Amino acid sequence: MRIPCPLCGLRDRREFYYYGSDDYLHRPGEGAAPEAWDAYLHLRDNPAGVTRDLWYHETGCTSWLVVTRNTVTHEILGAELVAGEGQGKPAPKGRRKAS
Amino acid sequence: MRYSGLKVFTEGLFGNKGWTPAWRDPQPKAEYDVIIIGGGGHGLSTAYYLAKNHGITNVAVLEKGYLGSGNIGRNTTIVRANYFLQGNSEFYSHSLKLWEGLESELNYNVMHSQRGLINLFHSDGQRDAFARRGNMMLSQGDDAILLDREGVREHLPYLDFEQTRFPIYGGLYHPRGGSARHDAVAWGYARGADRRGVDLIQNCEVTGIDIENGVVKGVQTTRGAIRAKKVGIVVAGRSGQVAAMAGMRLPIESHILQAFVSEGLKPVIDHVISFGMGHFYISQSDKGGLVFGGDLDFYASYAARGNLPMVEHVMEAGMTLMPMIGRAKVLRSWGGIMDMSPDGSPIIDKTHVDGLFIDCGWNYGGFKAVPASGWCMAHLMATGQPHEVARRFRLDRFATGHLLDEEGTGSQHNLH
Numbered sequence: 001m002r003i004p005c006p007l008c009g010l011r012d013r014r015e016f017y018y019y020g021s022d023d024y025l026h027r028p029g030e031g032a033a034p035e036a037w038d039a040y041l042h043l044r045d046n047p048a049g050v051t052r053d054l055w056y057h058e059t060g061c062t063s064w065l066v067v068t069r070n071t072v073t074h075e076i077l078g079a080e081l082v083a084g085e086g087q088g089k090p091a092p093k094g095r096r097k098a099s
Numbered sequence: 100m101r102y103s104g105l106k107v108f109t110e111g112l113f114g115n116k117g118w119t120p121a122w123r124d125p126q127p128k129a130e131y132d133v134i135i136i137g138g139g140g141h142g143l144s145t146a147y148y149l150a151k152n153h154g155i156t157n158v159a160v161l162e163k164g165y166l167g168s169g170n171i172g173r174n175t176t177i178v179r180a181n182y183f184l185q186g187n188s189e190f191y192s193h194s195l196k197l198w199e200g201l202e203s204e205l206n207y208n209v210m211h212s213q214r215g216l217i218n219l220f221h222s223d224g225q226r227d228a229f230a231r232r233g234n235m236m237l238s239q240g241d242d243a244i245l246l247d248r249e250g251v252r253e254h255l256p257y258l259d260f261e262q263t264r265f266p267i268y269g270g271l272y273h274p275r276g277g278s279a280r281h282d283a284v285a286w287g288y289a290r291g292a293d294r295r296g297v298d299l300i301q302n303c304e305v306t307g308i309d310i311e312n313g314v315v316k317g318v319q320t321t322r323g324a325i326r327a328k329k330v331g332i333v334v335a336g337r338s339g340q341v342a343a344m345a346g347m348r349l350p351i352e353s354h355i356l357q358a359f360v361s362e363g364l365k366p367v368i369d370h371v372i373s374f375g376m377g378h379f380y381i382s383q384s385d386k387g388g389l390v391f392g393g394d395l396d397f398y399a400s401y402a403a404r405g406n407l408p409m410v411e412h413v414m415e416a417g418m419t420l421m422p423m424i425g426r427a428k429v430l431r432s433w434g435g436i437m438d439m440s441p442d443g444s445p446i447i448d449k450t451h452v453d454g455l456f457i458d459c460g461w462n463y464g465g466f467k468a469v470p471a472s473g474w475c476m477a478h479l480m481a482t483g484q485p486h487e488v489a490r491r492f493r494l495d496r497f498a499t500g501h502l503l504d505e506e507g508t509g510s511q512h513n514l515h
Contacts, residue, residue, distance in 0.1 A: 013406060044348065046399065
């Protein structure tokens with residue numbers, strides 16, 4: 001299985017750490033009900049078919065990716081940066097990232 | 100028909116013409132008292148104990164394929180009761196006791212072999228943890244013996260004790276642990292349930308669950324609608340899809356666990372050996388094949404096959420532990436679909452729908468649990484109360500924080 005990292009290209013699955021469903025991107029807000037936290041942390045659609053889940057490119061560019069793939073065929077349909085547009089690209093001239 | 104040695108002998112004399120099918124192939128009736136969705140080990144044992152322990156025989160087991168076509172027919176067949184946490188330990192202890200009487204109970208040879216299980220340890224800290232686990236097993240009434248390196252060498256002289264990465268310090272020996280013939284467990288329970296009047300209906304996929312005003316009324320299937328007063332979902336590997344028919348989202352993520360079998364060899368490994376640090380375990384089947392496996396592939400999947408990195412990892416771990424197996428040829432491999440729960444422990448509970456029950460989340464440890472899971476699920480469905488040894492297998496424990504995290508790694512899907 002290879003994952004098309006938007007920054008590094010097609011890379012071996014062993015470079016990535018699997019985290020879980022993209023439910024993790026929808027963190028409940030402050031003061032959310034306990035049920036919302038339970039759903040966020042534990043409850044899953046767990047589809048047999050197309051799913052979106054989070055992978056960390058641990059031994060590559062260290063980006064977090066949302067990978068769209070098929071859980072029945074292991075086909076990888078795409079991957080995008082969690083951080084979205086602009087992240088992972090060279091900083092614009094005249095600006096340096098803090099830290 | 101009762102099976103016996105005499106029967107085998109006399110059938111042999113007369114051309115084996117007297118054998119009859121081990122169970123009927125009935126048409127589904129319009130209504131049952133209880134429907135069990137799933138004709139695997141857990142579903143069949145649930146049906147068996149509903150009939151045997153509770154006298155509920157108007158029961159149908161609905162199976163979308165053939166009986167035993169899921170994980171009960173594809174696993175590494177290890178039977179043990181070496182759990183640490185209260186909540187788990189009494190359950191698996193109960194299960195092992197049922198295993199010990201299973202063959203006479205079912206009049207069926209499940210080839211249960213208590214050849215002993217040894218969990219290896221490789222550091223002082225791990226020795227302490229295993230001593231503590233062994234004490235918990237003893238206090239549960241089960242058996243555990245802490246072996247030092249020489250003690251392990253007496254049992255397993257062929258291990259590489261001096262390997263530099265994980266030198267072997269000793270092992271926790273569980274003499275009553277062992278293995279069994281996986282298919283035979285399904286067949287034995289199927290035959291036992293059938294003989295008590297349970298209808299085993301194969302090639303019958305459930306496509307919907309009928310619920311009216313919060314009460315279950317029956318199921319829709321590929322062979323028509325069937326009404327029922329109570330329905331049990333016992334479909335580990337597909338729990339999410341079936342529970343979704345009742346509007347439920349489960350604390351389950353499905354993962355792949357690969358396992359391997361070598362060509363048949365002469366008897367060489369006469370225990371079950373678990374090498375946790377290397378993610379490897381192995382035993383030898385009665386046919387001679389080395390049966391071994393490792394860890395999950397660690398991504399959600401229903402593919403029923405794994406990827407090569409874990410194949411390589413398992414082979415490397417095996418060679419680290421026992422270089423003697425390097426010349427054996429791998430005959431086949433497969434990937435089972437595991438219901439992974441966040442804390443690594445199962446669920447046997449009611450649901451938010453009256454009359455609808457669920458037994459799921461067996462992670463990679465469902466085989467040894469087959470007798471007790473059926474026992475406890477049948478108790479729950481018959482009486483409405485959880486069985487004493489399964490009372491902590493609650494569906495809501497993730498919301499309430501009453502976790503059963505045997506590994507102590509945290510309540511998160513990708514950690515078990």
